[in-house]
Amino acid sequence: MTTVAELPAFGPDPTPEDAPFWEAAAEDRLVLPRCRGCATFIWYPRSFCPQCHSPKGVEWVPASGRGTVYSFTVSHRGMGPYSEHAPYVVAYVELEEGPRVLTNIVGADLDTLGIGDPVTIVFQPAGQSKVPRFGPA
């Protein structure tokens, strides 16, 4: 079992485009960009909608932080600073709002973890902000 504090966390290098995401994460809040034209939630965050390319742009809205495991892998190797933390879980989590995001599952039993498991967000300090990882709901 990997606890959230055990995994290395590298600070993001926020751009003007994704800064709102990292400012919210620093306060333990998940926000997602949503298209003002077609209301699609956008991932990864960017300043326009790759779905409909609406000129109305995007707005940042709070997300639930709940999701389910879409796929996962238990890394037994890890590279660089991660090598000493193996085994740990890299996963795609499907957020309630729709996007499937690349993240880690922490605090889960590796023998029973499965696709479809409900998970909830945890924020781990990383540089000037925090990165979103997920634990069992």
Place this chain on the structure above:
Amino acid sequence: MTIRGKAFIAGAFEHPGRELPDLSVSQIHAEVAAGALADAGLGFGDVDAYFCAGDAPGFGPLSMAEYLGLRCSYVDSTETGGSSYVVHAGHAAAIAEGKCQVALVTLAGKPRTGGAYPGAAGRMANAPESNFERWQGMPGAVGGYALAAQRHMYEFGTTSEQLAEIKVAASLHAQHNPDAFLRKAVTVEEVLDSPMVSSPLRRMDCCVVTDGGGAVVLVSPEVARDLPRRTAKVLGHGEAPKHTDNGRIDLTYSGAVWSGPRALDEAGVAVGDVDYASIYDSFTITVVETIEDLGFCAKGEGGRFVSDGALVAPYGKLPFNTDGGGLCNNHPANRGGMTKIIEAVRQLRGEAHPPVQVPDCEIALVHGTGGSLGTRMGSATLILGREDA
């Protein structure tokens, strides 16, 4: 405009080296270029088009055309990872447009003794997704393919035993290839006993990491006519990069669902006409998804399809990767697209190792995969025919 029958692969050369600490990457490019030109019966002075990808040092074709001493009327450095060279062969359609007559495509690298080629890390540093996909500790390429494998198993019941069958088939072929990095035939049990790397993929589900390279020379019909060598006819090409689709990524299929039909349509052949298939095999799961997406079996049936020796040459349902593929022979520069073309040319010329030569091989399919399976991936399919096809 179609490229069918308007370009021929006249020369193909695979570097025999698997560990080349004493050669620079440029030198390896030069050696494979010389080898492929000699195979075609041509010289450097005949080349008027040059193709290379992200493994080429420096400023791509600008640096390499100078290094090789080429005078070109056409260059292309399309970079779609390991699928690049299959794309290049298709882009040699420029021959059909009359832009060039003799196109050289090269690949070279030394990830085994020289580390990753310079530039890859730099390219990713400013990728727009970088802030969201670099802190998860993805264990190299295997992680992305493992995520795809896990989902494929979940949706379709694909098993580790079925994935192992792919490695077994590749190893049965590799034992006949004196240059293959791994020449020992393995069993399903041995694959399943190999250490887990990134679940559900084990060490033997992964391709080898080797130095080396390869090159092919494509020529116009006029040039082909005057060459002493048997050639392979380019019949069709399709390419289709796939991406994460605004976070709605589906890991169970690849870009081959688009590139395959495009190539087959242009070639005017059906999957049932394919005698031999070079299928990119960076990992065993890559093969399962690709053969489904190309239409050799229904979606989700790939695991069952590869069982019972289906991939074993020369008499399986779909003889594949008869050089041992990336899983056993080589994966120069961590990019297998070039060697996939080369083995298809050998099959069509009847020059594969005799125990794995497909009898009367008339149509070959080549598929290249780049990047990460189902995520941000290059996908390219090439249909080749025997000279008289």
